[in-house]
Amino acid sequence: MQRASHHQLRAQLRELLAAKSCYFTASVFDPMAARIAADLGFEVGILGGSVASLQVLAAPDFALITLSEFVEQATRIGRVSRLPVIADADHGYGNALNVMRTVVELERAGIAALTIEDTLLPAQFGRKSTDLISIDEGVGKIRAALEARVDPDFAIIARTHAGVLDTAEVIRRALAYQEAGADAICLVGVEDFAHLQQIAAPLGIPLMLVTYGNPKLNDKERLASLGVRIVVNGHAAYFAAIKATYDCLREQRGVDASDLTASQLALKYSLPDEYREWASEYMNVKE
Template identity: 45%
Template structure:
């Protein structure tokens, strides 16, 4: 697998002039579909990984090895550059370094490390809290120290705008920029005034973790150096709804022939790359000569 080529292409997106929408992917097939449809990058969210591996909500019970295994399975299925939400790096700064090493080995094109205090501390009352600025900076340094391939994109992620306000988000973004992260990943930006303030204060490209209606203008986002804007994780939610509806119909007595909305045989052959397997079988198993 040519991980470096994917990372170069992903860096091309970050260094480009326009904002893209990544395809939210959760497994090998969804990544292949996103690639076939022309998405320039895939996004594996932390909540999506927890759903795909454990069937659990996003409460930080997924382990690093489970995430790295999923990332590898997604990456081996095609050539789509994959951005990975690495959450808090699974612990302190030393854990962050290990996280970067594992996800780089699994083929990630980019990953984000955030400054939220995770898992939820005892007594927090369910309200998100941030690490100190010093600890956040330390995690970013550790992430960069763990990178072996300089093409791997490291994003410094902060939720400060929605917790403490945009002034704190700017302070953190500037500090992470000074450490050397490649891009600033912002959660909780809701207005143009907030985005304008951040864009004017920092030099690095930006990633937005959501696009509220006021920001839903891709030319505007591009002009503010936003290079990736996430739009949620509808594909896995759609898959859950389709599986539930299909199984419910079968459980209620529907005949398999009555089930609609299924992938066609042609689509299944394409997403499973059946033709390449048949070609390989003909060459290495001698099937064609036996049939002749």
């Protein structure tokens, strides 16, 4: 596999965003996964925030991983990657100034693009974990990200949650982030094609969807026709690795087979109930 420069990989991602096709990401959670994905012909990879939290901390996706920990993993991947990788940078690890630092560090790590979401993270005392920041603050984060980048091909993707907002509000946010200069809009929580079509109609920049395998959105050509260029179906490869590790070690110890799925094993060993109990006890966090 021929090595490409970080700038060349970013240019490749730009070509994907400008194309008329829809591409599905490979979950690249470590350097070996990145090499495998490129060798198998994937056009783009994704380093998920939830996966990084599991891989680095064995912790659930509760905004516990720090920027330095996330960047360390991104750097390991960027060092060997032969395909462009998008980093799920959550909320940018703080306010707009923290977002600037996040952009600097991930660009240096060799990442091709990042998503910045408008979720209120980490969860605030007495608030829901799905609460969002204001549009104005979200716009400020996107503008700050654009100011901080050095390579103009490093893509800044604004993410919002279509599953917790009414459609009109999703459109308002997406249009505001487009106007701020975002290179693409990432949507999570889109229900079906009717929902997607309403959101996509007024937008003029590419879309990225996090679908988690939603069967109502399983039509690559139709997705492409609505401006969707990148789709994240989930991180099955990572969970398969957890399952394989468990089964290998279990067999070595002579332990009977478990009927737990890969996702259930991840839940078991990341101890989410402990974190939820602490959040309830010390933060009064509402689900």
